[in-house]
Amino acid sequence: MSHDGHHSVVVPAPGPEFVPHTVAHHFDTPVQEFQAAKLGFWLFLATEILLFGGLFAAYFYYHEMYPETFKVGGHQLDWKLGALNTTVLLASSWTMAMGVRSAQTSQKQKTLMFCGLTVLGAAAFMVVKFFEYSAKNEHGFIVFKNLFAPYDEATGQLAWFQPHGTEMANVPHGHMFFAIYLTMTAIHGLHVIIGAGLIVWVMKGVAKGRFHSGYFLPVDLVGLYWHLVDLIWIFLFPLLYLVP
């Protein structure tokens, strides 16, 4: 056994294009290693749910407080772009699920292809997001260059929120909608970027033949992370773009 510190458990490679997996010395079996890592990752995902949960609670609080502001705010977003990004993320979740399945069945080329498609989905999502943010910047809803500029005490104006001449100027606390919109989508976007980076990292391992039916843990965990990104967006889309 491994805990005597002398022998490591090795999972053989299923074919010549793969490399065997050596179980970390502090685990007795590959199954123990897999379950320990998986439990830890589910705990991490639970903290992610609670991170976004705080933001969703803020959304519901201020939506109740200023329903008119949120309604008008939602109309300033392009629901078609939101729907496009929803479709992109749902499709990328499917490609990731297929990628994990391919890794589990030792199909190297298919794993690379599906992971690559997922990264493309992430890139497409961020491009759409970039154009959306640019439009918000132009309309003065989120003036990015003034994002951290101080509050103007004389006029009571926020430097980053200049909605003059738009519908948003006629509703109370219009900045609340865009503050929540930016915080939620930016933190979500950060997860998209991190997720894409992790998938690229996993693809390097796949190319080297490290992941196969005997050891696919990193592909599995990165896949879970990617599905969480999709999960959050499923709620963000109707709440921000269609404001019920």
Add this chain to the structure above:
Amino acid sequence: MFTNVLLTLLVLTVITVGTSRIDFGAANMLIAMFIASIKASLVILFFMHVMWDTAINKIVFLSSFIFLALLFVFTLADQATRRIDHDIHATKSKVDKQWVFKQYPHAAAGKTENH
């Protein structure tokens, strides 16, 4: 099977957009969140393999939603029972007050008390 899940998710997205176009009043939020929850359940059960995962992993992940419910219940209980006029008289914007007084006449009636 994954492909059927994806197709279902896409159909539910179309239904989400469709129902948002119809005015059900306050029920619009409940409908939107109900559809989103179905979509989330599909992603969790199938794409994230929770359907076939061990009991401990199911408990750990699903318990986060219990804590989430706790957070929402107390936040929204605060929101539902808070008197709006406390915040209104503290703000400097005229637009706010006019709008709020229209919505909440009792706040307008009490404005001289606080000033």
